[in-house]
Amino acid sequence: MKRLILAVAASLIAVAAFAQGTAAPASSATMRIGVINVERLVQESALGKEAFNRVKKLNDQKKDEADKLSKELRDMEQKLADQGSALADDKREALQKTYQEKAIAFKRFQDDANRDLETAQKKELGELEKRVFPIINQVGKERGFTLIFNKFQSGLVFADDSVDITDDVLKVFNTTVAVPATKPAAGAANSAAKPPAGVATKPAGAPPAPTKKP
Numbered sequence: 633m634k635r636l637i638l639a640v641a642a643s644l645i646a647v648a649a650f651a652q653g654t655a656a657p658a659s660s661a662t663m664r665i666g667v668i669n670v671e672r673l674v675q676e677s678a679l680g681k682e683a684f685n686r687v688k689k690l691n692d693q694k695k696d697e698a699d700k701l702s703k704e705l706r707d708m709e710q711k712l713a714d715q716g717s718a719l720a721d722d723k724r725e726a727l728q729k730t731y732q733e734k735a736i737a738f739k740r741f742q743d744d745a746n747r748d749l750e751t752a753q754k755k756e757l758g759e760l761e762k763r764v765f766p767i768i769n770q771v772g773k774e775r776g777f778t779l780i781f782n783k784f785q786s787g788l789v790f791a792d793d794s795v796d797i798t799d800d801v802l803k804v805f806n807t808t809v810a811v812p813a814t815k816p817a818a819g820a821a822n823s824a825a826k827p828p829a830g831v832a833t834k835p836a837g838a839p840p841a842p843t844k845k846p
Contacts, residue, residue, distance in 0.1 A: 664776055667783040667791040669798040673764055674757070677805050683756035690752050694745040701738045705731065767805045771797060 674680040708731045716724050772780050775797070781788055783796065 663778045666777045666780045666795050666797045668780055668801055669783045672798050676802055679760055683760055687752050687756055691749055705734055763809050764805055768801055771801050771804055
């Protein structure tokens with residue numbers, strides 16, 4: 633029994649020595665970690681600004697349409713309030729029916745507009761990512777980084793400014809990746825802003841349905 637215990641002890645010592653020997657190179661290696669502010673790349677790069685402007689243009693178009701539809705509904709509501717009691721029952725009911733139909737159509741327009749804007753944002757950001765990630769990889773390899781994190785979307789709570797490589801990536805990105813000469817149409821329903829985040833605004837809400845007057 634004593635011999636067996638000694639043999640097991642010797643085996644454990646040998647395993648521990650092997651583990652220490654293999655772990656030493658990793659512990660002595662220098663690991664360089666960098667972070668990058670992707671939001672700044674979107675806002676400050678030439679391609680990012682172009683993408684932002686395309687989404688903003690689509691947003692402005694949708695908002696103008698929404699304002700026009702909303703005004704039509706308000707005008708109809710005012711007409712019902714001012715003239716409803718003087719109208720014949722059939723005319724008043726027809727006007728109320730038209731109002732309700734327009735209100736439903738406006739709500740559908742809101743939903744479609746918000747969906748189009750979300751699709752536009754995702755498409756633009758997706759295209760931007762395809763162009764910028766190779767630059768991030770290039771800068772990371774050239775500067776010998778082991779890991780590069782997205783500064784605000786990786787669970788990171790603190791990073792010293794000295795490890796932020798956003799400026800370096802921006803410089804390379806803006807000098808090596810050209811802005812397309814021909815800009816794609818921004819208003820297509822199925823074409824491509826937390827806009828870039830923050831561009832899209834919902835169209836004005838429809839006014840409440842008027843109260844039917846006797």
